[in-house]
Amino acid sequence: MSWRPNHTQSVFxxxxxxxxxxxxxxxxxxxxxxxGGLYAIVAIGLNLLVGYAGKISFGHNAFMALGxxxxxxxxxxYDWSPLAAMLAATAxxxxxxxxxxxxxxxxxxxxxxxxxxxxxxxxxxxxxxxxEVTGGLTGIPGVPxxxxxxxxxxxxQKMYYLIWFVTIxxxxxxxxxxxxxxxxALRALGAHEAAAASLGVDVVRCRIQIFVLSAxxxxxxxxxxxxxxxxxxxxxxxxxxxxxLMAILVVGGIGTLWGPLVGAVLLVWVSxxxxxxxxxxxxxxxxxxxxxxxxxxxxxxxxxxxxxxxxGSRLRSG
Amino acid sequence: xxxxxxxxxxxxxxxxxxxxxxxIGIGLVYNTTGIINFAxxxxxxxxxxxxxxxxxxxxxxxxVAIIGGVALTVVVGLLTERLFIRPLWRRGAKDWTYVxxxxxxxxxxxxxxxxxVGRDPLTFPTFGGLPxxxxxxxxxxxxxxxxxxxxxxxxxxxxxxxxxxxxxKAMKATAINxxxxxxxxxxxxxxxxxxxxxxxxxxxxxxxxxxxxxxxQFDAGVSMTLNGFAAAIIGGxxxxxxxxxxxxxxxxxxxxxxxxxxxxxGDAVTYAVLFGLLVVWPHGLFRPLIELKNEEI
Numbered sequence: 001m002s003w004r005p006n007h008t009q010s011v012f013x014x015x016x017x018x019x020x021x022x023x024x025x026x027x028x029x030x031x032x033x034x035x036g037g038l039y040a041i042v043a044i045g046l047n048l049l050v051g052y053a054g055k056i057s058f059g060h061n062a063f064m065a066l067g068x069x070x071x072x073x074x075x076x077x078y079d080w081s082p083l084a085a086m087l088a089a090t091a092x093x094x095x096x097x098x099x100x101x102x103x104x105x106x107x108x109x110x111x112x113x114x115x116x117x118x119x120x121x122x123x124x125x126x127x128x129x130x131x132e133v134t135g136g137l138t139g140i141p142g143v144p145x146x147x148x149x150x151x152x153x154x155x156x157q158k159m160y161y162l163i164w165f166v167t168i169x170x171x172x173x174x175x176x177x178x179x180x181x182x183x184x185a186l187r188a189l190g191a192h193e194a195a196a197a198s199l200g201v202d203v204v205r206c207r208i209q210i211f212v213l214s215a216x217x218x219x220x221x222x223x224x225x226x227x228x229x230x231x232x233x234x235x236x237x238x239x240x241x242x243x244x245l246m247a248i249l250v251v252g253g254i255g256t257l258w259g260p261l262v263g264a265v266l267l268v269w270v271s272x273x274x275x276x277x278x279x280x281x282x283x284x285x286x287x288x289x290x291x292x293x294x295x296x297x298x299x300x301x302x303x304x305x306x307x308x309x310x311x312g313s314r315l316r317s318g
Numbered sequence: 319x320x321x322x323x324x325x326x327x328x329x330x331x332x333x334x335x336x337x338x339x340x341x342i343g344i345g346l347v348y349n350t351t352g353i354i355n356f357a358x359x360x361x362x363x364x365x366x367x368x369x370x371x372x373x374x375x376x377x378x379x380x381x382v383a384i385i386g387g388v389a390l391t392v393v394v395g396l397l398t399e400r401l402f403i404r405p406l407w408r409r410g411a412k413d414w415t416y417v418x419x420x421x422x423x424x425x426x427x428x429x430x431x432x433x434x435v436g437r438d439p440l441t442f443p444t445f446g447g448l449p450x451x452x453x454x455x456x457x458x459x460x461x462x463x464x465x466x467x468x469x470x471x472x473x474x475x476x477x478x479x480x481x482x483x484x485x486x487k488a489m490k491a492t493a494i495n496x497x498x499x500x501x502x503x504x505x506x507x508x509x510x511x512x513x514x515x516x517x518x519x520x521x522x523x524x525x526x527x528x529x530x531x532x533x534x535q536f537d538a539g540v541s542m543t544l545n546g547f548a549a550a551i552i553g554g555x556x557x558x559x560x561x562x563x564x565x566x567x568x569x570x571x572x573x574x575x576x577x578x579x580x581x582x583x584g585d586a587v588t589y590a591v592l593f594g595l596l597v598v599w600p601h602g603l604f605r606p607l608i609e610l611k612n613e614e615i
Contacts, residue, residue, distance in 0.1 A: 056414050058421065103597040110354050110417050111596060114547050117356075118589035121544065125586050190412075239540075243425050246418060283429035290422030293415055294405055 036268035043260030045217030051255030054190035059116030062123035065237035067222025072232035097215030127234035139233030146227035247289040253299025334569020339524040340546025341561035343517040349493035359542030361521025366529035370440035395518020441533035548592035
């Protein structure tokens with residue numbers, strides 16, 4: 001008789017671990033874990049898109065960039081309050097995602113993947129070259145600390161708690177989404193599009209909604225990133241970030257709720273431990289997720305869940 | 319301004335040729351598998367880089383280096399299918415898995431090249447043997463002529479292959495309906511392997527004729543993939559004649575936008591056009607060879 005944690009228990013353990021971590025981990029480890037939380041936010045959204053709706057984006061690094069730049073520019077150049085800037089940044093990015101997704105997601109096949117890749121290239125080109133607005137390669141220094149109603153998140157540790165609070169809220173929200181009517185439609189869509197459509201699922205609308213939602217998650221993470229580092233730079237959001245996100249998804253387990261969270265925490269430490277080998281990060285993450293696709297198709301969480309259920313690891317999926 | 323136009327057009331046509339070859343390569347893989355090959359541009363980069371290495375560092379004669387570079391790239395293409403695509407195929411993986419996998423290949427290959435060769439752009443001498451051609455006020459260099467001739471030769475060779483040979487017909491049958499092709503005794507897996515080998519061959523040939531014109535470097539593949547994809551979209555996925563037209567359209571557009579709008583945003587303009595095209599004509603100006611069916615990837 002093996003012990004299986006239920007979801008509520010697992011979530012409480014997660015919250016306890018998140019709260020306790022800074023007291024045991026120390027300052028630099030807390031900073032790393034805060035970055036892990038940021039990646040987890042993007043990965044949770046991407047997981048809904050890829051794992052449940054079966055569509056791919058190679059451009060979520062660009063939505064992070066949009067969120068970060070919008071927050072940076074609005075707070076530094078236009079003196080907006082961080083919260084207002086964050087709301088505008090996420091809403092604006094969602095709108096951009098809608099403009100991209102609405103026409104492309106009507107088409108079958110993986111055109112979204114190619115278009116988002118092209119979109120990300122454009123965003124990176126523009127962000128590093130449009131010097132008057134984005135500061136070019138120098139970026140935007142002096143982004144103020146995040147604050148709500150006069151309470152400033154002025155230390156890395158406070159930001160850590162803010163980031164993980166958002167992460168956990170979005171994580172729980174993803175549970176709700178997956179279990180909702182919308183989530184069931186989404187899963188039907190990922191499993192078999194024609195069948196889903198014939199059962200009355202508005203396939204195109206569903207896909208667009210989930211794409212926009214995932215872009216909003218990414219922009220929110222980008223905005224938090226800008227306040228966390230007090231600095232925005234286009235090179236923070238280049239293709240390497242997207243590759244790391246894909247590694248997080250695949251290693252953690254695509255289409256599992258805990259996968260993005262576990263993947264993000266695991267891989268942020270891999271990334272951190274690279275240190276002076278950071279040059280090889282693309283190579284390492286590429287090999288890591290290519291290998292995981294071949295040898296660990298359900299990802300770490302999918303594999304563990306299957307073992308706990310006692311169905312063995314021979315089940316084929318992914 | 320207007321006297322620049324002929325030069326830009328000719329330049330655009332030469333660049334368009336490489337995009338056309340790329341679009342045909344993307345179409346070949348798409349036809350047999352329904353997968354968009356995100357690693358197609360890497361084959362172009364590899365063909366150029368490997369040849370440059372064999373010529374410059376190993377000191378081989380140019381012709382031997384070219385043959386070696388092309389052969390090695392084809393091996394990489396075949397290995398990609400064998401090691402990374404076939405296992406997914408056999409376990410019946412979901413379609414996004416292939417896209418992820420090819421993206422991993424497109425990530426790892428340039429990084430390996432960077433480790434082995436470095437970040438510097440490499441090139442090798444022009445082939446020579448053909449005269450430069452004077453077209454009114456524009457001179458078409460000997461290497462540019464090579465690019466155009468090889469593109470035309472590749473086009474007709476492939477047409478002959480698909481129309482005249484049994485193997486080519488079997489590949490075409492696989493493209494049109496995989497299941498029926500299997501019932502007819504066509505070894506579908508081998509056709510898929512063939513399509514990756516051919517795509518790598520096309521990429522390598524493109525890389526080899528093109529590299530003497532502008533040089534190449536480890537990270538040149540992504541924009542090649544995107545431009546080839548744009549050409550393939552305009553031409554209708556898998557439609558060879560369409561791919562040629564699409565390549566020329568993208569090449570000319572890029573050449574003109576680089577000159578008149580901004581060299582910095584040249585690529586951005588192409589991507590913006592690609593996006594606009596997909597919005598207006600998602601299926602391209604020409605009909606694709608096959609419409610993607612739902613139950614197949």
